[in-house]
Amino acid sequence: MTSYAKSLQCRECGKEYPLEARYVCEFCFGPLEVAYDYERIRRAVSRERIAERPRTMWRYREFLPADGENPVTLDEGCTPLVRARALGERLGLKELWIKNDCANPTHSFKDRVVSVAVTKAVELGFKTVSCASTGNLANAVSAYGARAGLERYVFIPANLEAGKVVASNVYEPHLVKVEGNYDEVNRLCSEIAGRHRWAFVNINVRPYYAEGSKTLGFEVAEQLGWRAPDHVVVPMASGSLLTKIHKSLGELHKTGLIAKPATRVSGAQALGCSPISTAYLEGTDTFRPVKPNTIAKSLAIGNPADGYYALRAIKESGGAAERVTDDEIVEGIKLLASTEGIFAETAGGVTVACLKKLAASGAVRPDEVTVAYITGTGLKTQEALHGRLKEPPVIKPNLASFEAGI
Amino acid sequence: MPVKVLIPTPLRNLTGNAAEVEVEAADIAGLINALEARHPGLKERLCDPSGKLRRFVNVYLNEEDIRFLKAEATEIKAGDEISIVPAIAGGC
DSSP states (O other): OOOSEEEEEETTTOOEEOSSSOOBOTTTOOBEEEEEOHHHHHHHOOHHHHHHSOSSGGGGGGGSSSOTTSOOOSOOOOOOEEEOHHHHHHHTOSEEEEEEGGGSTTSBTHHHHHHHHHHHHHHTTOSEEEEEOSSHHHHHHHHHHHHHTOEEEEEEETTOOHHHHHHHHTTOOEEEEESSOHHHHHHHHHHHHTTSOOEETTTTTHHHHHHGGGHHHHHHHHHTTSOOOSEEEEEOSSSHHHHHHHHHHHHHHHTTSSOOOOOEEEEEEETTBOHHHHHHHHTOSOOOOOOOOSSOGGGOOSSOTTHHHHHHHHHHHTOOEEEEOHHHHHHHHHHHHHHHSOOBOHHHHHHHHHHHHHHHHTSSOTTSEEEEEEOBBGGGGGGGGTTTSOOOOOOOSSHHHHHHHO | OEEEEEOOGGGGGGTTTOSEEEEEOSBHHHHHHHHHHHSTTHHHHHBOTTSSBOTTEEEEETTEEGGGTTGGGOBOOTTOEEEEEEOOOOOO
């Protein structure tokens, strides 16, 4: 199959580059994004053609910048979109849906972006894949790199949750703990990227990697019967996921698959690391980088590279942004689990807690078809719940003890 | 007061492919001018027409983002290491 991607294009000045391992405009330092030939995609796709394909995110291969015929895949994507009646009732929302991306091979949405990034890295001839990660990305790069038979160098902050460390280490990458926060790990990696010819999924192959997130928008539209939701609520770290979901709905329209979307896009952050939400709430366009201090470590990016674009997507679409405390995050995790049976990681707690605030303030309206994105599983961040759940009673293995104790 | 400056890949065509250069300056603004004197063209890549650092350019002094210090007015001294890094993403 020929790819429908035609170039890399600077989001700031529009300068075009060939489809290589590069991520930043040589002239203005703006980020590069994949540009497509949408007219060709329009002629190639139809709802029926997509529906006939296997239930993985590669069913939307025309919209991805890598060889969809031969991807490095673990059948990621096509995760459940479940109607959340009980949670909706609690929040006063009539039609709430949860996109449950815990149901991916390494249990977070990062499998989508990494499947694209590793596929592209193989195409470009790399022998080593690498990343800076808050945990979920490390897991996915370790797993997908193993599947592709590549060397893997994975850099994580030294203070990550134990579950996230084990869930990378088991795939036997070169796992490196860096004494510093994510922004420091990321800076180190970009310096390493200048010396070694490795495919850093979130640096030099980032334009390809980031496109994988669009499938979270494509799937929701297809699962709703080929229509865009009225409102989406998305967790934000760098802001990339939110901008890509917003972009994806526009692409479905551009290629004739859905009617013109009027989806409002809202973002969720933890108060201890909320540069994008804070800029929104204060009505400014400039970000003050922050030193993260939150239990939502997967969102703890104090210097959000896509923050500017996320803010623009929020404003242009008529959405909003919120931020919540660590206590509210834990309550959000518990609320989602106890009402809908879904155990989200701390980022999911951020999303649910922000959704609650957005619903209470009227920013998310009761009659909107609303989708909340849950991007990773709670099993990896169990520390957040230590001391926050009811201790189960301990009884003797006999009926009398049961009747007396319960 | 010579300081070491780490040059990112996209700028190395202006430094004769050098990954590190040494210049003398008293603060970050002076450092950018010193870089421009040695390697003409660097400043317009790093700064917008008003002379402020571009939105997607991060500058670190001894591993600290200068936006946590005094931005372009941050003072530097002999032996410091300055790193110029394009903004990069990760996380969600």
